[in-house]
Amino acid sequence: MADRIDEQFREFVSSRSAALLRTAYLLTGDWANAEDLLQTALTKTYLAWLRLGTIDAVEPYARRVLVTTATSWWRRRWHGEKPTGSLPETSGTDGADERAERDLLWRFVLGLPPRQRAVLVLRFYEDLTEAETARLLDISVGTVKSQGARALAALRRRMAEEGLEPAASRFGSKELAPGGAVR
Structure with a gap:
């Protein structure tokens, strides 16, 4: 039986670890922390x-462990300055304004409270429904909606403070479809 469990676990890790690592990165904003978070979640x-x-319960459980462990780490760790042996380059652009905006937006996302960040990651990056997100975070659908609305309002406010306009408004009244295509 232990061999069967080990084989099932290996199959799960090989098929789902990339997606779980992406979720861990979106929750932490750092690849090294994301890898640590994923290892902890896989161990649990x-x-x-x-x-x-059932095998159907494994991935939701693993995602839940990712979210709760990330929240726990966020509460325990100090997030101030990090010492470094060399100074970063003062300005180095790759020539793409979109990348700079995306990086700035990610900093804003990382500045959100952990629950709001988790709701955004699960709803918009993992494309889960409100009900799935609520079940995974063990909160009500109404809380998912309110936390999502607060997070989006905070992001819009921060973008306005930086003088950025949302990408959708640059295309007039047209909406952006997934992948950036204009509808």
Whole structure:
């Protein structure tokens, strides 16, 4: 039985670890922390494998562990200055204004409270429904809606403070479809 569990776990890790790592990165904003977070989540998932019952329960459980562990780490860690041996370059552009805007937007996202950030990541980057997000975070659908609305309002406010306009408004009244295509 232990061999069967190990094989199922290996299959799960090989098929889903890339997506889980992406979620971990979106929650932490740092690849090294995301890898640590994923390892912790996979360890906890492996230890709970028998309790989970069905293979369908494994990924939601792993995502839940990612979110709760990231929130726990966020509460415990100091997020101030980080020492470095060399000074960063003062300005180095790659020539793409979109990349600078995206990086600035990510800093804004990372500045959101952990629950608001988790709601945005799960709703808009993992493309989960409000109900799935609520179930994963163990909150009500109304809380998902309110946390999402507050997060988006905060992002809009921060963008306005920086003099940035949302990408959709640059295309007039047309909406942007997923992938940036204009509808």
